[in-house]
Amino acid sequence: MPDLLxxxxxxxxxxxxxxxxxxxxxxxxxxxxxxxxxxxxxIFQTAIILFFISIGYKEDATIPxxxxxxxxxxxxxxxxxxxxxxxxxxxLMLTAIVVSVATLGVALALVVMIYQRYQTLEEDEIRxxxxxx
Amino acid sequence: xxxxxxxxxxYDTMFxxxxxxxxxxxxxxxLRTYIQxxxxxxxxxxxxxxxxxxxxxxxxxxxxxxxxLIDNIWVPHDLIIKTVCRILIPFxxxxxxxxxxxxxxxxxxxxxxxxxxxASLILxxxxxxxxxxxxxxxxxxxxxxxxxxxxxxxxxxxLCIMLSGNFLDYGTLSQILPVDPNHIRALGMLGVEIGVxxxxxAVMVVLYINIASEGRHHQGL
Numbered sequence: 001m002p003d004l005l006x007x008x009x010x011x012x013x014x015x016x017x018x019x020x021x022x023x024x025x026x027x028x029x030x031x032x033x034x035x036x037x038x039x040x041x042x043i044f045q046t047a048i049i050l051f052f053i054s055i056g057y058k059e060d061a062t063i064p065x066x067x068x069x070x071x072x073x074x075x076x077x078x079x080x081x082x083x084x085x086x087x088x089x090x091x092l093m094l095t096a097i098v099v100s101v102a103t104l105g106v107a108l109a110l111v112v113m114i115y116q117r118y119q120t121l122e123e124d125e126i127r128x129x130x131x132x133x
Numbered sequence: 134x135x136x137x138x139x140x141x142x143x144y145d146t147m148f149x150x151x152x153x154x155x156x157x158x159x160x161x162x163x164l165r166t167y168i169q170x171x172x173x174x175x176x177x178x179x180x181x182x183x184x185x186x187x188x189x190x191x192x193x194x195x196x197x198x199x200x201x202l203i204d205n206i207w208v209p210h211d212l213i214i215k216t217v218c219r220i221l222i223p224f225x226x227x228x229x230x231x232x233x234x235x236x237x238x239x240x241x242x243x244x245x246x247x248x249x250x251x252a253s254l255i256l257x258x259x260x261x262x263x264x265x266x267x268x269x270x271x272x273x274x275x276x277x278x279x280x281x282x283x284x285x286x287x288x289x290x291x292l293c294i295m296l297s298g299n300f301l302d303y304g305t306l307s308q309i310l311p312v313d314p315n316h317i318r319a320l321g322m323l324g325v326e327i328g329v330x331x332x333x334x335a336v337m338v339v340l341y342i343n344i345a346s347e348g349r350h351h352q353g354l
Contacts, residue, residue, distance in 0.1 A: 056169075087137055088137060095244065097244075098153060102153045102156030102340075103334075105160055106160055107343065110163065116347065
């Protein structure tokens with residue numbers, strides 16, 4: 001039991017991301033305003049991005065650029081992978097950020113269309129107007 | 134960073150670029166409206182202050198500097214904002230090119246550089262107005278650039294197949310380019326990253342101008 005507790009406390013960053021993710025999910029499900037739903041979606045995406053970035057972190061490691069790599073004698077030194085942060089999750093999240101911007105753009109375009117048609121962004125009002133039509 | 138992005142995960146990045154392109158396309162298809170105005174427009178002659186009403190859109194004084202179109206929401210131009218942005222925008226663009234070009238040696242690459250370049254054009258559209266930005270890069274050019282980036286990326290991939298390699302196997306490019314074989318992979322990645330940067334830049338601007346003006350392209354924020 002103390003082992004489990006230790007494990008939970010030690011990996012507190014993951015719990016923070018889970019809380020952040022649930023905040024985003026809550027906003028997406030329960031908020032009435034469509035823009036607030038989109039903000040919730042972005043919070044959700046940010047939580048996932050942070051999660052992936054913290055996977056790549058290593059203690060006492062530096063950024064993934066070879067030390068003295070530009071000096072020219074890097075080939076003679078043994079490169080320890082433990083000294084460098086894993087760049088792969090960062091790269092994945094880089095593309096995820098750009099894709100999240102693109103999805104946000106399309107979502108905002110849809111919201112603009114909905115507003116032009118129904119003159120409101122509140123979900124219950126939109127539902128009422130759909131029934132009236 | 135770019136080495137992982139463009140070489141190790143080349144397919145992934147290519148289809149990310151396609152996703153961005155599709156997002157820009159979807160935004161245009163959803164929002165763009167081509168409604169012809171029927172009631173004419175007002176123009177102000179700046180030196181004299183005379184306002185004229187022009188009914189026929191073909192007779193509009195386009196390209197004449199002393200005429201200014203009057204919008205429904207007309208905001209007076211702020212000299213400080215305009216001057217600061219005019220000084221700042223070229224440096225932002227140079228920095229974005231640096232980020233793209235230096236991507237295979239240090240953190241950076243096509244996505245970041247493209248976003249920074251797009252942001253500079255969006256800054257122009259905010260600080261001046263949307264029409265100034267659209268005179269610089271027309272809608273047609275933006276659409277072409279969106280597609281051009283994807284074509285560059287997949288074109289380099291197909292070129293590698295034609296040179297009897299695998300798709301996106303940059304090593305085969307050394308048969309046609311007189312470069313040191315050790316550097317050819319970096320060069321191939323650079324070409325791919327330029328393609329990514331062009332697409333991202335164009336899509337960012339397309340998203341902005343369509344959402345800010347609700348697809349009408351007359352006046353933005």
